[in-house]
Amino acid sequence: MNQRSAADSGFPTTRMRRLRYNAGVRALIRETTLAPANLILPLFVRPGKNIKQPIGSMPGQFQLSLDQLAKEAKEAEQLGIAGVILFGIPAEKDLQGSDSYCDQGIVQQAVRTVKEAAPKLLVLTDVCFCEYTSHGHCGLLEERNGQQDVANDPTLALLGKQAVSHAQAGADMVAPSGMMDGMVGAIRYALDHAGFSHLPLMSYAAKYSSAFYGPFRDAAESAPQFGDRRTYQMDPAAAAGQALREVELDLREGADMIMVKPALAYLDIIRDVRENFPGVPLAAYNVSGEYSLVKAAAANGWVDERTLALEMLTAIKRAGASIILTYWAKDVARWLS
Template identity: 65%
Template sequence: MLTGRFPQLRLRRLRKNENVRRMVRETVLTPNDFIYPIFVVDGENKKEEIPSMPGQFRYSVDRLPEMVEEVEKAGIPAVILFGIPSHKDELGTDSYSEEGIIQRALRKIKGEGSKLYLITDVCFCEYTSHGHCGYLECHGEVCDVDNDRTLELLKKQVVSHAQAGADMVAPSGMMDGMIAAIREALDAAGFTDIPIMSYAAKYASAYYGPFRDAAESTPAFGDRRSYQMDPANFNEALREVALDIQEGADIVMVKPALAYLDVIRAVKETFKYPTAAYNVSGEYSMVKAAALKGWIDEKRVVLETLTSMKRAGADLILTYHALEAARWLNE
């Protein structure tokens, strides 16, 4: 509480110049806060620009070392890998194949001697022919993801990722019981030290459009509202996070970030648990589009936006801005 009043109390005294502002700054953003998403595709010598995400690319496995080196030089400690296989089927078998796109990517990066921390997205939408996040059960014309059968597929996927060299797995499908199932599978396979970063509160958001373009994961029909959360719900997010923590999650995530800062704050204050925020593709692309038009100062807007996420309570921020933001911060 304030103990004085104007004119004795003048809050502008501590805003006089950059030095004093730095000294009293409450929230400090650094490259250590970032996780950089990377899209991996089949083929050779590929670096494909993603039209809806200016400055972002899909890389073939053989081109990953150059990307990894760039991330390491920027001082970013971790990446999260998203695989886009050339072959897709109803079960998304490439996601748990020994020769799957992510498994090859992990071996390539580790084989080059990189010390970067490698996180894998664990889901099925990029791997299935129907674009949904698991085993699809249909009754007539009505189809939905079968939760419990999908858990069995998730177990196979995380173990294959761990065997290929993943340092952490990040399940994103919003299946009930997925954290308990994944923890059980990892432990049974001897990977007790592999942590789980759960997409604990993942909303059925309109902000994912550019990602679905990048990952070629748009559902062939319907949508994902039967398993991702309703954007109007707040208390449900806390219940989801509580369940994932009980089941063994090591980090919990809120996705998207910018439109859900209230949820990030509540999760951090309620659980005092390592909390990640995903600054998603739509948030990224809106900033890029406005910057290309000259309507905003991109550097200031990006750093202000990322700082807001950390100020809200995020310990980690998954963001496509990571490379640029790290360079700006390192200046």
């Protein structure tokens, strides 16, 4: 740099590296921070006793029986994690996914178990049908143009019934994820008329039909038995305008919080939602594929898991999500302690 250009730029009076030499200074001016209180841990629960079954495609994650779930919940509470979101694998599945709204269903039992084991931990429930139906889709089926598809409106009443059963079991928040049109309004109506008008609802408002969900479908045993979910989940190529419409509609129907899923490949959507709805609590789901890719690379010695995971989660927070659902929640709590 010659003398003229140095003077024009402010150099050497202005040196950006002054704020980077000292780790304490870097921490002092850091604008984005992670904390366990921002994190929600997804957990998978199944019937049985003393089961902690490893999920092959998600190293470090397990399907848990209720007794093992209680241990996991206590640990999460002790680590200062904000809460857990529960996904159930029932003993039996049927066309209607009836275990999802049964008083003794696996998730209803799981809610009661967590509330007893870790009373300070927030308990969220996923409100959907894919884990409970024999066909693996997110609602009741109908035939359209010679093909089976999810019947939107008949599914709404059952979503409301499911959410009420979760509330009766003691859930602190319900989180509908099926991307049915009108699902938030139907669930809000059902909760309000069952005496749960105080219960908050976090909608998977912008949920994309993503290949990043692959390992989750192993974990929840929820892969569709035919076709895919492109008729109800969002097209990954859809621009932010469609996501913003989804968010606006869900807020009008009574959503208290909203979510973007997946997170890392959709940071632009998180940012657009944050800028357009600045006062609304915004969550992002750091999904199974994002987690498993890092796990696989770390197992091969190609990346440092801790450093990369923290960088990814920081990016999600920096994009605008104040709440992150992540399988790294316990690890992050330990790393940051």
